Amino acid sequence: MSPARGACSGWIAGLLAATLLCLAPGAAAPAQDIPTPRGFVTDTAGVIDPTTAGNLDRLLTELQQKTGAAIAVLTVPSTAPL
DSSP states (O other), rough: OOOOHHHHHHHHHHHHHHHHHHHGGGGGGGOOOEEEEEEEETTTOOOHHHHHHHHHHHHHHHHHHSOOOOOOOESOOTTTTT
């Protein structure tokens, strides 16, 4: 495996682990409305600048095309009442 590919795989694995850790405590929380996705990046909190959102969308599109795996990014203004 090339060093660049290994770094990307490690980054993706870390991102997935962080996402799962964030979601685990919410398993018992009341359901909240989830915004309708707009591509791979849905920034309802307005915290991702357009350039970064575009870069993420291109990266995640490439990931899906090459591997069949899909990752979506969603930001929300609040996680209350969590």
